Amino acid sequence: MLSDQTIAILGIGNMGRALLGGLMHGHDVDPAQVRVTRRNTAALDALAAEFPGIVTTTDNTEAARGADIVILAVKPQTVSTVIDDIREDLASETLVISILAGITTEALREALGQDVPVVRAMPNTPALVDEGATALAGGRYAEDVHVGRARAIFEAVGTVEVLPEDMMDAVTGLSGSGPAYVYMIIEALTDGGVKQGLPRPQALRLAAQTVFGAAKLVLDTGRHPAILRDEVTTPGGTAIAAVANLEDHGLRTMLINAVATATARSAELSRLNHK
Ligand SMILES: NC(=O)c1ccc[n+]([C@@H]2O[C@H](COP(=O)([O-])OP(=O)(O)OC[C@H]3O[C@@H](n4cnc5c(N)ncnc54)[C@H](OP(=O)(O)O)[C@@H]3O)[C@@H](O)[C@H]2O)c1
Numbered sequence: 001m002l003s004d005q006t007i008a009i010l011g012i013g014n015m016g017r018a019l020l021g022g023l024m025h026g027h028d029v030d031p032a033q034v035r036v037t038r039r040n041t042a043a044l045d046a047l048a049a050e051f052p053g054i055v056t057t058t059d060n061t062e063a064a065r066g067a068d069i070v071i072l073a074v075k076p077q078t079v080s081t082v083i084d085d086i087r088e089d090l091a092s093e094t095l096v097i098s099i100l101a102g103i104t105t106e107a108l109r110e111a112l113g114q115d116v117p118v119v120r121a122m123p124n125t126p127a128l129v130d131e132g133a134t135a136l137a138g139g140r141y142a143e144d145v146h147v148g149r150a151r152a153i154f155e156a157v158g159t160v161e162v163l164p165e166d167m168m169d170a171v172t173g174l175s176g177s178g179p180a181y182v183y184m185i186i187e188a189l190t191d192g193g194v195k196q197g198l199p200r201p202q203a204l205r206l207a208a209q210t211v212f213g214a215a216k217l218v219l220d221t222g223r224h225p226a227i228l229r230d231e232v233t234t235p236g237g238t239a240i241a242a243v244a245n246l247e248d249h250g251l252r253t254m255l256i257n258a259v260a261t262a263t264a265r266s267a268e269l270s271r272l273n274h275k
Helices: 015-026 041-050 059-065 076-089 106-111 126-127 144-155 167-175 178-195 200-221 225-232 238-248 251-273
Strands: 005-011 032-036 055-057 069-072 095-098 116-122 132-138 158-162
Touching: 005 015, 005 059, 005 225, 015 032, 015 126, 015 144, 032 059, 041 055, 055 059, 059 069, 059 076, 069 076, 069 144, 076 106, 095 106, 095 144, 106 116, 116 167, 126 132, 132 144, 132 167, 144 158, 167 178, 167 251, 178 200, 178 251, 200 225, 238 251
Parallel strands: 005 032, 005 069, 032 055, 069 095, 095 116, 132 158
Antiparallel strands: 116 132
């Protein structure tokens, strides 16, 4: 699906680097088909050494010219500069994929000044270790083939859900921001272990692996988390005593409200971006 595509990643920072790694390791993509940009030339040289054959340049115009797919991976506050760089030379059939938080496909299409297909993606940082959760939404001119190409790119760094664009704020509140909540849970579980006398390094590894393993069991078995939880809670045992404590302190409500708060903030930031 991507083997005949020339791909430009504009703004190759953390997320762009994760996508480049996925393209190089998870696909039949010739490195010469991939162009990446950022302003820091030393960082570009390091990328060229790590991925021999890719084209590295500080010139967004040159990178985007003739590319089949252009991935916008800069920060939202920088995107207007990059769009100015590429607008004139972008072919109308170029697929533009944006990972910019809070910027709609329509806003990008308008800024680009032509009816190009735009696919919006909301990945998360576990994409850096190929365990990302990405949601995709196709814009007005994006057809199945375009969403399919975007899916292929993000599936190399994790799982993909295709959703309507008006759900992107909720995605930002759940999986986009979610790693932050889970890190807090891992940190707190670690402290819990340390409080009970476990050495910190072992407590951290046990906590992180417990979160990872529990998540893997949900995904691999497809079983409802409540059923899996029931299986851990022996009558009169340790886990049910702790579960009762968590219920008492409103863990579920806290997490539901966390997603709601982040979703509302994402919507607020999107409105600011579109002013
Ligand atoms: N991190 C997340 O959890 C996450 C999740 C979902 C979506 N996103 C989105 O992903 C995007 C990138 O995030 P990130 O964490 O990867 O940021 P990042 O590491 O700062 O990457 C952005 C890169 O853009 C480059 N850049 C800045 N100005 C440029 C220009 N004029 N031309 C070309 N490159 C330029 C910067 O490098 P130089 O300074 O060398 O130019 C930098 O490496 C953001 O829009 C964010 O909303 C991030």
